[in-house]
Amino acid sequence: MRTFTPFVAGVALLFSLLACHPGHEESRRQMHSTGPVRIGFSMDSLQLERWQHDRDAFVARAKELGAEVFVQSADGVDAVQVRQCENLLTQGIDVLVIVPHNGEVMASAVRSAKAQGVPVVSYDRLIRNSDVSLYISFDNKRIGKLQAQYIYDRAKTGNYMLEGGAPTDNNAHLIRDGQMEVLEAAVKRGDIKIVGDQWAKDWLPSEALRHTEDALARVNNDVTAVVASNDSTAGGVVQALQEQNLAGRVLVSGQDADLPAVQRVAAGTQSMTIYKPIAPLARKAAEAAVALAHGEMVVSDGTVDNGFKKVPAVLLDPVVVDRNNVVSTVIKDGFLKMDDVYKNIPRDRWPKVTQ
Numbered sequence: 404m405r406t407f408t409p410f411v412a413g414v415a416l417l418f419s420l421l422a423c424h425p426g427h428e429e430s431r432r433q434m435h436s437t438g439p440v441r442i443g444f445s446m447d448s449l450q451l452e453r454w455q456h457d458r459d460a461f462v463a464r465a466k467e468l469g470a471e472v473f474v475q476s477a478d479g480v481d482a483v484q485v486r487q488c489e490n491l492l493t494q495g496i497d498v499l500v501i502v503p504h505n506g507e508v509m510a511s512a513v514r515s516a517k518a519q520g521v522p523v524v525s526y527d528r529l530i531r532n533s534d535v536s537l538y539i540s541f542d543n544k545r546i547g548k549l550q551a552q553y554i555y556d557r558a559k560t561g562n563y564m565l566e567g568g569a570p571t572d573n574n575a576h577l578i579r580d581g582q583m584e585v586l587e588a589a590v591k592r593g594d595i596k597i598v599g600d601q602w603a604k605d606w607l608p609s610e611a612l613r614h615t616e617d618a619l620a621r622v623n624n625d626v627t628a629v630v631a632s633n634d635s636t637a638g639g640v641v642q643a644l645q646e647q648n649l650a651g652r653v654l655v656s657g658q659d660a661d662l663p664a665v666q667r668v669a670a671g672t673q674s675m676t677i678y679k680p681i682a683p684l685a686r687k688a689a690e691a692a693v694a695l696a697h698g699e700m701v702v703s704d705g706t707v708d709n710g711f712k713k714v715p716a717v718l719l720d721p722v723v724v725d726r727n728n729v730v731s732t733v734i735k736d737g738f739l740k741m742d743d744v745y746k747n748i749p750r751d752r753w754p755k756v757t758q
């Protein structure tokens with residue numbers, strides 16, 4: 404579904420800003436506004452820890468650039484998110500940045516924005532079938548591949564359960580595509596049997612809990628691995644495994660490096676997570692938003708087809724985290740603190756940190 408030239412190291416170089424190109428439509432700001440750039444940041448929800456990191460880093464960078472940010476969170480309700488975007492547009496924002504709850508539904512907000520000369524950045528999740536100005540995210544197909552490869556390297560045969568994310572989120576589908584690219588051949592050979600294949604509405608742990616309980620009951624607890632698409636669903640999976648005294652004996656993947664998930668990785672009940680350095684993503688998005696508001700074009704390093712057009716895209720690289728590299732990744736980066744991650748583990752079993 405997307406055409407993306409492989410992401411090359413040195414994002415900074417690729418992410419240079421060019422002057423306005425000929426024929427580029429004039430933005431509302433160019434026509435009317437003076438004073439600081441006004442950015443509307445419409446977020447699906449702030450409930451998961453990861454999105455609070457996104458918001459904070461985005462706002463901080465925008466402020467450094469002299470812009471004002473108006474953040475709205477829709478608590479996962481489509482109608483609320485659409486209305487919040489309309490309100491932001493009424494308030495005269497120069498650029499709209501959206502983390503869509505539903506990648507299809509938010510196309511209507513993009514249409515409204517475009518009609519008013521306001522460019523739109525699709526943040527982390529792709530808004531489909533609409534004239535999005537820029538998509539900025541991590542390489543989600545690669546995330547799926549990394550999750551499945553980690554598990555497959557440790558269990559080449561057995562009963563696997565797949566716990567996908569929200570079906571309304573384009574990322575969930577890209578992640579599943581990536582996972583299946585790794586697992587398909589082994590499934591065809593019969594080495595791996597898929598004993599549960601589910602999608603968790605809104606990425607809810609409660610959904611993953613129920614799906615895992617059902618799968619475990621169906622196969623008398625004979626599950627080797629659960630390929631969970633993010634950490635919130637992994638949390639539900641591990642809870643179901645705990646109920647059957649299976650936690651730590653079944654491989655479980657995740658994504659986000661949320662504190663509870665990394666605590667599970669340290670404790671051995673979740674095998675891995677994916678660390679997505681959020682600060683670079685949020686900072687780049689803020690820089691791009693300000694550039695777009697000024698009518699400048701942001702040079703991307705590839706495109707992603709959203710059904711309407713090939714959207715210029717910037718995709719960052721995710722990092723695998725397991726109990727062997729927690730310290731050299733999320734802790735070294737200051738994303739999480741040693742004391743928090745290992746707080747449930749006796750101090751003599753903490754990893755040695757060499758300065």
Ligand code: BGC
Nearest residue numbers: 451527528572574606633659
């Ligand atoms: C994001 C994940 C997140 C999930 C649930 C996805 O679109 O890429 O990082 O865990 O949404 O919020």
